[in-house]
Amino acid sequence: MTEDKHIKEQKIVDQLSGTFQNLTGKVKRERRVEVSVEKKLIPSVLSYVKDQLTFTHMSHMSCVDWLEDEHFELVYILWSPELKVQLLVKTLINRENPVIENVDMIWGQLNTYQREIREMYGIQFTGLVGREEFVLEDWDEMPPMRRDFDTAEYIKDVFFERPGRDGAKDVREVIATRSGEEIPELAKKYSRD
Amino acid sequence: MMREKATTLYLGPQHPGITGNMMVKLKVEGDTIVKAETHVGYLHRGFEKLMERRNWLQSFTIVCRICVPEPDPNELNYARAVEEIEGREVPERAEWIRTLVMELSRLASYLLWFGGQNGSAGLYTMPQWSVGDRDYILDLFEELTGGRVYHMYIWPGGVRRDLPEGFTGRVLQTMDYLEKQLIKYDQLMFENTIFQKRAKGIGWIDPAKAIEWGVVGPPLRAAGFKSDVRIDDPYLIYDKLDFVVPTQKGSDVWARSLVRREEFQQSINMVRQIIDKMPAGEVYNKIPNPMKWTIPAGDAYVKAESARGEFGYYVVSDGGNKPRRVHVKGPAYVHGVTLLEEVLKGANISDVSFIMNSLGTCPPEIER
Numbered sequence: 401m402t403e404d405k406h407i408k409e410q411k412i413v414d415q416l417s418g419t420f421q422n423l424t425g426k427v428k429r430e431r432r433v434e435v436s437v438e439k440k441l442i443p444s445v446l447s448y449v450k451d452q453l454t455f456t457h458m459s460h461m462s463c464v465d466w467l468e469d470e471h472f473e474l475v476y477i478l479w480s481p482e483l484k485v486q487l488l489v490k491t492l493i494n495r496e497n498p499v500i501e502n503v504d505m506i507w508g509q510l511n512t513y514q515r516e517i518r519e520m521y522g523i524q525f526t527g528l529v530g531r532e533e534f535v536l537e538d539w540d541e542m543p544p545m546r547r548d549f550d551t552a553e554y555i556k557d558v559f560f561e562r563p564g565r566d567g568a569k570d571v572r573e574v575i576a577t578r579s580g581e582e583i584p585e586l587a588k589k590y591s592r593d
Numbered sequence: 594m595m596r597e598k599a600t601t602l603y604l605g606p607q608h609p610g611i612t613g614n615m616m617v618k619l620k621v622e623g624d625t626i627v628k629a630e631t632h633v634g635y636l637h638r639g640f641e642k643l644m645e646r647r648n649w650l651q652s653f654t655i656v657c658r659i660c661v662p663e664p665d666p667n668e669l670n671y672a673r674a675v676e677e678i679e680g681r682e683v684p685e686r687a688e689w690i691r692t693l694v695m696e697l698s699r700l701a702s703y704l705l706w707f708g709g710q711n712g713s714a715g716l717y718t719m720p721q722w723s724v725g726d727r728d729y730i731l732d733l734f735e736e737l738t739g740g741r742v743y744h745m746y747i748w749p750g751g752v753r754r755d756l757p758e759g760f761t762g763r764v765l766q767t768m769d770y771l772e773k774q775l776i777k778y779d780q781l782m783f784e785n786t787i788f789q790k791r792a793k794g795i796g797w798i799d800p801a802k803a804i805e806w807g808v809v810g811p812p813l814r815a816a817g818f819k820s821d822v823r824i825d826d827p828y829l830i831y832d833k834l835d836f837v838v839p840t841q842k843g844s845d846v847w848a849r850s851l852v853r854r855e856e857f858q859q860s861i862n863m864v865r866q867i868i869d870k871m872p873a874g875e876v877y878n879k880i881p882n883p884m885k886w887t888i889p890a891g892d893a894y895v896k897a898e899s900a901r902g903e904f905g906y907y908v909v910s911d912g913g914n915k916p917r918r919v920h921v922k923g924p925a926y927v928h929g930v931t932l933l934e935e936v937l938k939g940a941n942i943s944d945v946s947f948i949m950n951s952l953g954t955c956p957p958e959i960e961r
Contacts, residue, residue, distance in 0.1 A: 429677075431826055432894070456804050460894065462907045462920040477894050477907065481804060481818075484825050486894060509807040509931045535634045535960045545642060 408483055409433050412453060420445055434488040439474075439500045442491055446476060446506050449489070454482040461513035463521050467547040470495045472523060493523060502528040520545035598622050602942070606635045610713050610946030613661070613956030615929065617949075621942060629937035629945075631930045637960040644919045649675060649749065650883035652916055657743045659921055660958045662705050665698035666899040667921070668747040670906035673828065674919075675749040677893040678910050685830075686874035687751030692829040693867045694737075694747060695897070696860045697764070700771065701730040702900035703857045706950065710850065711782060713946035714791050719782055726774055729767050736760060751877035761868045768861045775858065783854060792847035796936050796948035800844050806935070807927040810902020811856070812952055815841045815848035822898035834866050846951040853900075887914045901925065901953030923958030930959065 406427050413425035416435050423445070425435035437445050449455040455478040464473040476489040493500055502525040504511040514525045515534045522543035533539075542549045572583045602619045605611035614635035620628040640659050644652040656671045657664035669691060676683060683691075704727035708720030731741040736757055738744040746753050782788055798808060800816040813820050821838045823831040839855035841848035880886055890912040896905040902924035909918040929952065936948060 458807055459896070459903065460905050460907055460920070460922040462918065464909050464918045475892075475907065477905070481820060481825070486826070488892075488894060507805065507807065509927045512926065512930045531630070533634070535637045537634055544639075547645075551642065551646075 406430060409485055412483070412485060412487065415453065416445070416449070419448065428488075431485050432488075433485055434490065436490045436492075439491045439493055442474075442476070442489070443501055443503050443506070445489055446478075446503055449478060449487060450506060454480045455485075455487055457481060458507040458509060459486065461510060461517070463517045463523065463545075465495075465521065465545065465547045467495070472498055472521060474500065474517075474523075498523040499526060500524075501526050504528065519543065522546065599627060604945055608946075610949075612709060612929075612946070612949050612954045615954075615956040615959070617933070617937070617945065619937070619942065619945070624941050624943070626937050626940050626942065626945070629934045631933055633930075633956060633960045636957050640961045641919055641921065644916050646915065648883060648914045649886055649888060649916065650880065652919065653748045654745050656919075656921075657745055659961050660899075660904075660923060660955060661742070662955060663698055663702040663899050663901070664743050665694055665747065666897045666904040667906075668744065669695060669829075669897055670895050670904060670921075671908070671919070672747050672749045673895045673897075674893045674906050674908035675888060677895060678891040678908065679749075679888050681750055681880075682878055683751050684875040684878060686755075686872055687876045687878075688830050689867055689871040690752050690756065690876060691747050692831065692834075693764075693864060693871075694734075694744070694752075695829065696864050696867065697730055697733060699860050699900045700857065700864075701727050701734075703853055703860075704730070706853060706900065706953070707778065707782070710846075710947070710950040711788070713950050714788060716782065716785070716788060719778070722774070722777070722781075726771060729770065733760070733764060733767060736763070750880050751875070753877070755876045761871075764864060765868060768864050772858070772861055775854075775861075778854075783850070789847065791944075791947065792845065792850060792951075793843070794845055794847075795944050796846045796849075796940070796951050798844045798932070798936060800842075803844070806932055808902075808932060809924050809927070810898070810900075810953065811849050811852045812844075812928065812932075813902065814839065815852045816844040817842050822896050822903050826896060828895070828897065830867075833870065834863050836863050846947060849951045856900075885914065887912060899924065901928070901955060904958075921958065921961050923955060924953060925955040925958050928952040929954035929956065 409427040412433050413427060417423050417425055420437060420441055423435055423437045428434050457479040459479045460477040462475045466473060471492045471494055474491050478487045511530050514528050515530050517523050518525060519534050519536055520543055576583045599620050599622050602621055603616055604619055605616035606614045616632040618630040618632060619626050640655055643655060653671055656667040659667050704723040707723035711719035734744055735741045738746040798812060798816055803813055803816045817840055819838050819840050824838060836859045839852050841851050888910040890910055892909040894905060894907045896903050905922040907920040908916060911917040933952060933954060940948060
């Protein structure tokens, strides 16, 4: 019975891996399928799953920064109203030169997702037309959702301490100094890092 | 001298008709909109970046603040995503309580919508009633969770505490009251000729393009699609409840209003069923020491049917004690940007706010 529940999900994986080279996929659970593919195949895979496999609803598009592995991961999350299955199409993009083709001609709302990812991660979508700014205004720093964007450094550079807060210390240190007691071990675990 | 045909108007970010802090740049010829552009950025609080530097339990306290009108789907989605990646079971009673919270949250959100939709048409009596009635639900939330709007109650493993004594009786009294109020809402709003004339034929979404455009929730159901995450991708205990997913064919503001009105009644019925059938038991599968709690590497996409439509969370763990990525996608990300820009073409300036309310445009969830 458990295997019966995943028949339609497995069929989707088999059909995609039989159609596209180097595409790997798996059934995560009932109603959840995940495939990984090279970035150059993304437009073809997305068009195929929309037109041939009934994945007509674009639920979400996300980006994950795997800084230590030197790549970004783009995830396109689709839903088939007929099959009632959620499909995650994943691809990796090199962090040094993050470029991938724009796909908002397949789903118009991808224009918004791609604009935000371009702004927040610095990924270039070839052929993407749209206003440069989505959320940030006059931003010329590193794309801020990147893992190596130093938020503490940015705050120190851009904002000034309020008068009376100059040299404001960690509140635990202030309490320890005033009370003459050591900072307890438990409080030390609440690190800022 | 050439006469300029089109004028540019800025609706927001400070405007009584705007549904939150966002701006819609309108190019108009006379009173008719020829182009609309959504501009956001006034409400970006950087939640997703914040969560990358907070542990899994600390992040749970942040997620409810992402959406102002309906915070609970955020808590639920975050908890479910973490549970799915970790493989954590949730006690059955907790699932029933979560469902109760979700339906009360839906009712509160619809009451706010009644206010906004009518306020933007000039029917100001309605917001006075519905926002006042919403307070009775907020009182219930305050009793249950300690907070009126932001609850921090649904967390990974279950819910924070069981129902207080006598709580279910007070919930049922509130449902009886709201059901009676619905009759008054019908008289004031739905049977109101002026409201009908304002709403019919306005803000039309082409049903042939609705799914492709990413329309979800009441606007999709008002276009004739029986689409609801609670039945399409079941979660919690909705498969044990008896409810109808209403649809309309008009695909305009009027149709969307009728869908919401029917769903309001359905939610009242569901709350009564939940209280009648809720089993006894534990409400929390306790997590380990939160300072040392790590989630195995993996990812999950979970979604819930909020009052405005499909609300999704994509959560990624790298095996550590903090989320690698939490990416929130509310319905307004599409409804308030590309869909709104499309639907406003050809609309009258006086209908902009009316249409925005009918689409459930919610700026906090667009930019998080």
